[in-house]
Amino acid sequence: MNPLKRLKSKGSSLTKSQKLVVDYILNHYQEVGFMTIEQLSKNVGISPTTIMRLMVNVGFSGYSEFQRHLHATLKEETSLQSKLMYNLSIISKNESWTHHYDLHMKQIEKAIEDNSEDHLIQVVQMISEADNIYCTSVRAGLPVAHYLSQNINRVLGNTRLSLADSSDWADDVISYSKKDVLIVVSFSRYGRRIIDYVEQAKKRKVKVIVLTDKFSSPVIPYGDVTLVCPTNSIASHNSIVSAIFVSDYIISQLSILNQEVLAGRLTEIDSMLKEIDYHVNKKD
Numbered sequence: 141m142n143p144l145k146r147l148k149s150k151g152s153s154l155t156k157s158q159k160l161v162v163d164y165i166l167n168h169y170q171e172v173g174f175m176t177i178e179q180l181s182k183n184v185g186i187s188p189t190t191i192m193r194l195m196v197n198v199g200f201s202g203y204s205e206f207q208r209h210l211h212a213t214l215k216e217e218t219s220l221q222s223k224l225m226y227n228l229s230i231i232s233k234n235e236s237w238t239h240h241y242d243l244h245m246k247q248i249e250k251a252i253e254d255n256s257e258d259h260l261i262q263v264v265q266m267i268s269e270a271d272n273i274y275c276t277s278v279r280a281g282l283p284v285a286h287y288l289s290q291n292i293n294r295v296l297g298n299t300r301l302s303l304a305d306s307s308d309w310a311d312d313v314i315s316y317s318k319k320d321v322l323i324v325v326s327f328s329r330y331g332r333r334i335i336d337y338v339e340q341a342k343k344r345k346v347k348v349i350v351l352t353d354k355f356s357s358p359v360i361p362y363g364d365v366t367l368v369c370p371t372n373s374i375a376s377h378n379s380i381v382s383a384i385f386v387s388d389y390i391i392s393q394l395s396i397l398n399q400e401v402l403a404g405r406l407t408e409i410d411s412m413l414k415e416i417d418y419h420v421n422k423k424d
Contacts, residue, residue, distance in 0.1 A: 143200075143209040144169055150198045157186050158194040171355045173210045177203045214356065244381045247370040251382040254368045260386075262365050263349055264393045267292060270321040270347070273299040274312060278333055280371070280378040281325035284351065284387055288323055291391040294409075295402045304333045313337070316344035323349045326359040327371050327378040338362045351383060 147162045154162065164184045165172050172180060180203075181188045192202060200206045267273055273292055277285035286301055293299035302312045316322070322341045326334045335358060338348060342362055350363030353371040360366050369386050371378040395402050413419065 142213055143206055144213065146198050154194065154197065155190075157190050158197065160184055161186055161191055161194050169210065170214065173207060173214050174356050243372060244379065247372060247379070247382040248385050251369045251386055255386060259365055259367065260389065260393070263367065263390055264397060266321050266347055266349060266365065267323075267390070267394060268296070268397055271298065271317070271319040273321045273323065274302045274316075275299065275323040275325070276302045276304045276309065276334070276337055277325035278303075278305045278331040279327075280380065281327050281351075281383075284380050284383045285323070285325045287384060288325075288387050288391070292394060294405065295391070295394045295398055297401075297405060302337075304331065304337045309337055310340075313340045313344060316341055316346040318345035318347070320344075321347045321349060323351065324359055324362070325351045325383070326357060327353045327383075328357070330358050334359060335362075351386070353378065353383075 144166060147165060151159060151162060161180070161184050164180070168183075175183070177188045177191055181191060184191075195201075195203050195206050200209070273289075273296070275285040275289035275292075282303075289299050289301040300312075302309045322338065324334060324338050338359060339362070342348065347364045348362050350357075350359050350366045352359050352366065352368060355368060357368075367386055369383040371380065371383065373379040
């Protein structure tokens with residue numbers, strides 16, 4: 141049985157303290173999968189002994205066995221087919237539009253809750269002070285990385301998109317320095333190439349900003365600053381709505397902080413585009 145379902149099924153027979161642990165696990169199970177029993181104990185305010193008794197009461201030999209089953213559940217959650225089948229089971233066709241709206245509003249609210257303003261300020265400062273900024277991702281995260289690189293470059297002129305799925309990123313990484321920033325966008329199911337890229341970048345002492353979807357993401361340990369944006373959808377794909385929301389805030393703050401630089405760049409860009417007659421103009 142799914143370990144979370146097992147905890148729910150035994151709820152009525154547990155002590156008050158054990159129920160507090162169950163409530164915490166059910167609300168934070170993605171993080172609990174990577175917590176020690178001591179960390180869980182501290183977060184809930186319950187002794188490790190109580191947690192061990194809970195695990196035995198619900199049928200596990202101990203906390204380690206519970207975590208093994210939880211890891212298997214987390215892995216299954218990332219299956220695209222599993223996501224799709226689950227969503228189809230709870231959403232009828234006639235309610236999908238309103239559910240879509242509610243889902244993404246909640247995810248934006250969750251992104252606001254999970255990312256402190258201090259972290260966002262730190263991200264903006266890191267980017268503003270960097271000599272060069274590189275944005276990278278693969279698959280579902282690539283539109284977010286592209287949006288960031290295009291708009292940060294419009295403000296600062298020192299940003300480029302570097303594709304983690306291409307071996308050409310090695311040409312970028314060899315010139316990285318501690319004055320540069322790498323923005324890594326990674327959503328489940330997490331690409332191995334992203335890990336390879338960021339590991340090599342860290343060897344060059346580059347500062348890393350991670351934008352990912354879960355606190356259990358394997359990219360988080362590499363980040364100097366981490367931003368977490370949920371990516372649930374009413375289908376099987378990773379939605380980028382909350383990640384774009386956070387990215388847009390970063391771009392806006394960079395524009396405000398560097399408004400004189402931006403104004404000068406926009407004037408030059410606009411002049412050039414007019415010179416080459418880039419835009420379609422309405423004719424009388």
